[in-house]
Amino acid sequence: MIRGPWPSLRRAAATAAACALALGAAAPPAYAREPAPATGNGSWSVGPVSHGDELSPRPYFAMDAPAGKTVEDAVRITNLTDKPLTFRLYGADAYNTPRDADFALRSATEEQKDVGAWLKLRTGKLKVPPRKARDVPFSVTIPANATPGEHIGGVVALNTAIEGVQRSGGAVIGLRRAVAARIYLRVDGPLTPGLRPDALSVRRSQPLVPYVGDGRGTVRYQVVNTGNQRLSPTARVWATGLFGRTIKEWPLQRIPEVLPGQSTELAVQWDDPPPLEAVTVRVELTAGDGIKVRAQSQYVEVPWFALAALAVAVLFGWFVLPRLIRRWRRRAGLDGGRHTLGRPPEDLVDTSYFDDGARQ
DSSP: OEETTTTEEEEEEEGGGGGOSOOOOOOOEEESOOSSOOEEOSSEEEEEOOOTTOSSOOSSEEEEEOTTOEEEEEEEEEEOSSSOEEEEEEEEEEEEOTTTOOEEEOOTTSOOOSHHHHEEESOSEEEEOTTEEEEEEEEEEOOTTOOSEEEEEEEEEEEOSOOEEEEETTEEEEEEEEEEEEEEEEESSOOOOOEEEEEEEEEEEOOSSTTSSOOEEEEEEEEEEOSSSOBOOEEEEEEEOGGGOEEEEOOOEEOOOBOTTOEEEEEEEEESOOSSEEEEEEEEEEETTTEEEEEEEEEEEOOHHHHHHHHHHHHIIIIIHHHHHHHHHHHTTOSSTTOBTTBOOGGGSOOHHHHHHHHO
């Protein structure tokens, strides 16, 4: 995959696959100047070809067309090194990474279903001389049944050379890098932005004895773009206890661009959640056009171990301890008959002295 904001790729592939690509048609050469703010990794860059009527260079491809139409453009690949580079070129669909909402593009081996499937390059393989650039025309044919709204993808230039190796178990894996230029295509029709917070959960751990040591918790939730327009929402997360009082509120979290139909998972840490409380955790997402949606999750935190220990102590004091005391008293001869505390039993007192005195 290729990740943003400056998309670069380290794609693992078998070493034998490095030479599997066939040589494509040549593209017209250009000097290695960068008239457009191309995306690069220091060795090569990829960006839109500048048109003569543009007041400023294009940072990415922005297209607007109805369904059923074909849009044509050209991408420039610039070699910034002192040796020739050979690239595999392909179109790719964009998506958000699952955990951090980063911009990413599908790899060449993955199935393309959107912009990546609609895009056709004049050549699939390109060799660029040192310190030179080449322009490659391409077309995007929008299907007649394409849904209105935004469709995002990119043009990828994958270096066919193995730039490093990585050992995984007993296998040796070759590492290759890629750079891409983004494509933002809008198909004519109404824009219907939408968001949904989903899969809200709270995982927590508490010390065995409440208020002795700190507990830990993690609040996780998903942000789902249910509309046909990319959005950059802000998330508010807070927790309330009994009677609606706020017991925890986290700083606002500004989420990177979430693409249409995509979702990402976010998390916030909770230090020392309450050990005894009825808790409601809420997530509120807000974005432009007045979008505001909420989700909530409830749980009751009870220190079961401490309550069980207290119950055992009560049972011990109520039932077991009195029996132990009575047993001890019987063994000590302090219980039953005339054996009262502080008065020895008569059969243990020698009365012969008093009997002899009485006879005298």
